Amino acid sequence: MTDLAKSFEPADIEARWSARWEQLGCFDPTLDAARESFSIQLPPPNVTGTLHMGHAFNHTVMDTLTRWHRMRGHNTLWVPGTDHAGIATQIVVERQLQAAGLSRHEMGRQAFVDRIWEWKRHSGSTIARQMRRMGDSLSSKYEYFTMDDKLSRVVMDSFVRLYEQGLIYRGKRLVNWDPVLRSAVSDLEVESAAEEGSLWHLRYALEDGSGAVVVATTRPETLFGDTAVMVHPEDERYAALVGRRVRLPLSGRLIPVIADAAVDREFGTGVVKVTPAHDFNDYQVGQRHGLPMISVMGLDARMNDEVPEPWRGLDRFEARKRVVEQLQADGALVEVKEHQSMIPRCTRTGQVVEPMLTDQWFVATTKPGPDGRSLADKALEAVRGGQVRFVPENWVNTYEQWMRNIQDWCISRQLWWGHQIPAWWGEGGELFVARDEAEAQAKARAAGYRGSLRRDEDVLDTWYSSALVPFSTLGWPDATRELDLFLPSSVLVTGYDIIFFWVARMIMMTTHFTGKVPFRDVYIHGLVLDAHGKKMSKSEGNVLDPVDLIDGVALEPLLDKRTSGLRRPELAPQVRKATEKEFPQGIPAFGADALRLTFASLATLGRNVNFDSKRCEGYRNFCNKLWNATRFVLMQVEGLDERERGMAECAHDCGPEGYLDFSAADRWIVSLLQRTEQEVAQGLADYRLDFAAQAIYQFVWSEYCDWYLEIAKVQIAHGSPALQRGARRTLLRVLETVLRLAHPIIPFITEELWHKVAPLAGRGGATLSLAPYPEAQPSKLDERSEAEIAGFKQFVDACRNLRGELGVSPAQRLPLLACGDTALLQRHGAALQALARVSELRVFASREEWAAAVQTAPTAVVGDASIALFIEVDRAAERERLQREAQRLEAEIAKAQAKLGNASFVERAPAAVVEQEQRRVAEFGATRDKVLEQLARLGGS
Structure with a gap:
């Protein structure tokens, strides 16, 4: 067989493919005007921070969409970047200085800013490393920092333009004031x-x-x-x-x-x-x-x-x-x-923030600009005219409400870290706004001022530079191919909490400066909460680090993390107890794919996400299932040449006497694959990642692994050479397609497995990331085969249910007695014996003969056929067992009915508890009826 490991261990795979993708440069966009384009802006995280669960969820959505479009052959650009985070960054470095007994005022402004740049160089790459761990397929070539020279130039230029258009002014107005920071702060x-x-x-x-x-x-x-x-x-x-x-x-x-x-x-x-x-x-x-x-x-x-x-x-x-x-x-x-x-x-x-009347710089949001329309008017028109679409649509109302009540935007902050406002003051209060000091001096001389100039000490609000990123990151004001291809971007993926602070301001600034909207769609997702629906917060001690879920973390380090950031240290014992209950052994390593698949399955439109790590365990099991299925497929073709794998050029020679013979099961799984491809494509197009993830999960686990692999195993063991080759070809081709289909959501495991499977299935390439994405082929839909296998599955399920009623071990094979329409059973006899653990199939010509042979065995009806699993039993002992079981069930029914008959219980108990008791009565009753039916056959009561 190939060198595929016996078990799925994600850590090595993730490290290897993260490095390989970077070496290949496969995430940089093509710039082909003849192709469709897809682009997406990463909401720039603060350079001071680390990825939290909200980021991880948001990035899963963005990366899935990005990988999907890249595989479809589009010009695809996911723009990465980090925000200089004026207040947060200044606080971090000031605290470092305080610990060393220093203050920024003692250092002076330039030395303090230099110290921040030094800190940024050493600590600013944390988030970039975390994004690689998540598998984010960002284009590193386009990575930016909002204080980079290129972006800073756009900030200065846009400020001067707005000022010259009368849309930026300085005035005394009421703002949120932090008396410790000694600065205005935003509402956010x-x-x-x-x-x-x-x-x-x-x-x-x-x-x-x-x-x-x-x-x-x-x-x-x-x-x-x-x-x-x-x-x-x-x-x-x-x-x-x-x-x-x-x-x-x-x-x-x-x-x-x-x-x-x-x-x-x-x-x-x-x-x-x-x-x-x-x-x-x-x-x-x-x-x-x-x-x-x-x-x-x-x-x-x-x-x-x-x-x-x-x-x-x-x-x-x-x-x-x-x-x-x-x-x-x-x-x-x-x-x-x-x-x-x-x-x-x-x-x-x-x-406590103080409303304070101070002199600040403002953007006039409702004042008409040079074209007679205000910034707010343009932003409203963009949404009302359908140029920008909100998903879900109900967020349009929130957006419009905010925009109709918009106030002028305070853009100045009394900090030292950030873009210093490009304004210079004369000795008598003269004001000159310019892109740099040389331009300010020239404007001063032109105005007849000959004195010295002092630059305004304030810096710009961080949200100001963030509002420019849709075009500042693509080369504006220069005319670039990126601006032509990727503005507007395709979708902005963000939380509802910054619709006004960031989304609205990007629309205002981009429409004003470029005449285009910044993005076509705004996909609004909910917030990630803990398993109990509470907001994750360090101060509450309920945060989860996505990297801990990927790599795993022992209990004690997890406890240290959760208790170190508490706002109220007295809560530590309570947090420890809750953490020990939730993670008694710490957090196991789930791997990035399992975490991503968990997030994708939770990505319903607009709803908050209650994150329960137990779901990661289920999706880790899915990854194991896919891994083991691949090992099985590879075992079926190990050592075989192209012809015997069913991959020779004569594959068109089909039929019982030809090179390949495809069974109903082969045609059925291929047909279901087409339907799954349609569902996944529709889910991704509609931003319903939950639908896409569910479709992939259902197909891989329930159809391909649980059914088709087992049927194919029988076909390879007992079929003709043509049927064997048909099964091998189908196993390989369907698996290879599934790996491409699932890659946008679970990139690491699919990339690893694809390189083992693709060459055997007639495909290849340096990376799955650039392989063509599967598209459904309606010509391969086969409703007849789907109906055939659906009928076969009904027989297998019926046999399994009968086995359960008999209480027989799955290891014990029993004969199946059938009469009526048994043609389907006989066509799939070998597969039925394997999947239903049947020792033999006995078909009776008449129901009378069948009934006499069945005697007391439980029976089932499937379509026009009647079946029974036959087993010799001690009638007296079985009768006694069934009587005991009937008595037990009667007692359970009486207990539940007593609760439901108690008016006080029904009134006070939660609705879910009452419904549970009602279900118990129904389920116990149904089981009791079956037991009594068996008793009747045995002549008991």
Whole structure:
């Protein structure tokens, strides 16, 4: 036989083929204008990170589609890259400095940035290695980093163009502010969670002293920035107060009472304070009512000079405590209630985010551009006009809702790592936006300015450069063949959580700069959750590393991983206990193919994925099954020449007297293969990888391995030479096709096996990755053979069921007694004996003769034939056994019926438990009836 190992061991195979694919350069695209093109952009992972389960799921989908199109002969480009991850990367390196007793401010900006580049060179390749372990077929030739010179040039150029078109501006607006980072942060970097706190009711006296209103607030320290109190315009309780003024506690400043529908009449007292400089809703109210904006905190979240002396300079939370104390002393504190509020925290630092009024750079998303349309208008039109399609379609509504309510995009960050904003300031506040300092100097001289220039210290939001990757990675603004062939890309595969932050912004930027959409389809998948439906998180201790599932990991290292990142260390014992229960022996090595097949089987449209590692075990078993099936096939052709393998050129000479004779089973498996090819192609075209994976699994395991291999074994052992050659040819050709069919989902094992099988089946090549993908051939559909084998399988299943009823070991062969239409049985007698473990087939001319021979044996009807497996039994002993079994079944039925007859149980038990008891009654009843039928034949009761 060939040198194929006896068992499937994925580690060596994966390492060998990862290296080989890279050496061959087979993932670089062809650039043939005459071919169809397929391209896909990898959502660039953060350079600071490692692949998590969400990445692994996402990459499985992308790689499957990419490999499929490459095998179909398309120009195929999967663009790899990593994001510089401004905030995350700066935090990582700053923590390294802190551990060494240093700070970035001591180093200076340039030295700090150099330190980050050094760290990136040493640590930035982790994700690339992990992607190779997953089998990702990315084109390394096109790999990028968002701070590369090529992409940085596009960032600078696009910024200047937008500024010159009036679509980028600098202004003072409210942003999410992290007082530890001292930077604005995006909404995606802010997570709000319910936290216990207080709701303070404060008395604001009316200006004329005739009374007061009671205001409910969760942030009393910001009252110094109040510029109004607000009631609902339809709230009759306060209608008479609208237009009057109240006196601000602790400061005495007068502010108006206004009416606005933003007020929730059911919250607190129905009267709220309006602090436009410290609350996003209040900011909008302030804009509508022309209220002043008073910021009472500095960028470090300490109270500033707008606050009276006793509280000036205090941290915001200490100020809150002291403000409340003074309010109570002044009699302005009416009551304090326990209250649960949604508190926004920065996901990078864990700090409470402060709405802060600061000077920032913004992209104007709704302002008309040079062509009269805004960025948001173009992005909406692209989806409404069908140029960009969402899969599933329901995400269009989410996209449209966000775009209709879009705000101008804050693109500046107060960091040192990132693309420094290409703007230079003169000594008197003059501003010159340019691609580099030389161009800025030229613009300054042209404007008559002769002083020195200082570059703006802010950097651009990471999402800005990410929004450009659909065209920046393909050579824009130069005219390249890649831009012609691969823009728009074919599909973007991403999670729903970044539809607005990344998807919408790519559509805005790409349509504006290139006149094309960035991609044709947006395939939105769900999030990967743990087996219990909870979000995977280091802080929760339930994360899984995809590489651990591929390579395996012992229990103790797994426990260390899960407990080291806990936000609350006191949860460690609980996490250890849960992990030990789920993985008592650690995680076994499943291999990349089993993990990929698991993800593919879970890839339903738009739904979250509850990941249970036990499913990996089932798909590892599938890989073993495919491996062993290949070993069997190779054994059938070992040492045979091309003629005896059935692969000679005279293969057209078919029939009982010819070179090849194809049995009904041969034609049946080939016909089923065509149907499977159709199902897989449709599944991949519709982004239903679950359907494609299911079709491959069903065909390989249930049809090819469980049925055809067994039938072919009999055909080779007992058939004519022509039938033997027909079986060998079919075994090889179908297996070779299956390996090509399954390759996009399980690339490693199929590549390994294909090189053993393909040469014997008349194919070859340097890599399966470039072999032609199977296409269904309707001419090979054979419904007659399908019906023939379906009937044969019914007989085999019936025999197996009869054997079960008799309680006979599978090793014991029994004679099969049949009458009626037995032609099919007789045509497949040899295969029936092998698969049904039948010692002989006895056919009776009449039912009377058959019934007399069958005596008390259980019988079955298949079509127009009646069958029975015959066995001599001790009638008395069998009768006694059956009576005991009937009594046991009656007891089980009574137990289940008693539960169902208990109204309290039915009302309180979960629906699934009630359904289970109902199923038990039905199943036990059916089995009891069969037992009683056998008893009746034996003359018992």
